[in-house]
Amino acid sequence: MLGRWKALLDDRNRFFWVLQAAGWFGYALVSYIGSLMHEMRDIYVLIIVLGAYAGFLLTVPLRYLYRRIWDSKPWLLVLIALAAAYVSASIWAVIDNTTYWEIYKFGFRPESNWFYFKNTTAKFYIMLSWSGLYFGIKYYQMLQDEKQKALMATSMAHQAQLKMLRYQLNPHFLFNTLNAISTLILIKENELANRMMTKLSSFLRFSLDNEPIKKIPLAREVEALMLYLDIEKVRFDERLKVTIELDDDAEHALVPSLFLQPLIENSIKYAIAKMEEGGEINVQAKREHEELVVIIADNGPGTKQPPADLVNKGGVGLANTRDRLQALYGKRYSFTLTANEPSGMRVEIRIPFEQVDA
Structure with missing residues (x-):
């Protein structure tokens, strides 16, 4: 009617x-x-x-x-x-x-x-x-x-703002990855360089297949994250350890595409890369009432700067992710950066819980 x-x-x-x-x-x-x-x-x-x-x-x-x-x-x-x-x-x-x-x-x-x-x-x-x-x-x-x-x-x-924020990350990520591949070629590690290039190709295909203004299930977002981590593990080998813990409800929750990758990249750059023995990054996602809670924590050396300053001064990843969340959810989100215990940094994101349609 x-x-x-x-x-x-x-x-x-x-x-x-x-x-x-x-x-x-x-x-x-x-x-x-x-x-x-x-x-x-x-x-x-x-x-x-x-x-x-x-x-x-x-x-x-x-x-x-x-x-x-x-x-x-x-x-x-x-x-x-x-x-x-x-x-x-x-x-x-x-x-x-x-x-x-x-x-x-x-x-x-x-x-x-x-x-x-x-x-x-x-x-x-x-x-x-x-x-x-x-x-x-x-x-x-x-x-x-x-x-x-x-x-x-x-x-x-x-939509243009969201696309700009998402695509702003690609040159930043590509620069680091291509620089690592170039280094592998110079030291004659051609097999590793080829593996890294293959992983990069798969990750970029995923990036192109998913519009920055659309949301995808968290389980699929984790798949993209694993492609990225496969690239980074070529660089860090055993020095990089990542654990991912997802609740059953959280796996089907809708999230912005490729919003975890810049946060993990930030942890690798400012935590894992500075530790000779390497470090660990833990990713957790759970549902709390009508909110999806995502936590990314590392055991790196941390920082002496106030956590709030790092969002604006800590590179593209943190500020970019916060701006994307604000553009998508307005005031219905929270983005918190705090010190992790016993060491490292901890990012907690809360967004409205949106279930994948049956």
Whole structure:
């Protein structure tokens, strides 16, 4: 039912004819009810129908006239509308008077012209009301169109922002990976370089296949993360240890595509890479009521800077991820960076829990 109403509102031409027919039917109905109070003869129903039909026909040209002068200056638009309403009312009054005196009064004519003037004035007010409704509905539709365009422009800007934030990470990640491959080639580790290039190809394919403005199940996000970690393990070998713990509910939760990779990359760069013996990164995800909680913690050396400063000064990964979450969820998220116990850093992200459709 709602779909039919929406289709009717979207079809402006059909919407006009529905309102036109309903409006003049209402006019005829009100006139008929008024005639019952004066004990009119049954034939007066024909007078009412003819009058409503004449009004229906006479207002159709007004629609096309108003559409042609729509972009005129306001004062000119008002003058033309008044003149057109008066001319239409005069023609309608002549038709109405003719049908009334010829059909209902059998050719009798009143001695005074006051009746004709009063009828024309009444018809003029009705035509003005019709014109006012037409302009009011037209302006409302125009405002709705402008609102829709503004929403579409905002949506497009929002999508462009999300794409920019996601794709901003790719050059940063590619630089590090290609630099590592170049180093492997220079030291004659061609097999490792080939393995790393294969993993990189798979990761980039995943990145291209998933739009930055869309959300994917967390389980699939972890698959992409494993592709990235396979690349990094070529560089760090046994020095890099990663544990991933996902609740059953969390696996099916929707998350922004590739939002874990920059956080893991940040931990590797500022924690694991600085430790000769290597380190461990732990990724946890669980559902708490209507929120999905994701925690990324490392056992690196940590930092002496306040954690809040690291979000803005700690490279692209942290700030970029926070900005993406803000663009996607507005105020319905939290991004917290704190010191981990006994050492390292801990990132906790809370976003609305959204389940994958069955």
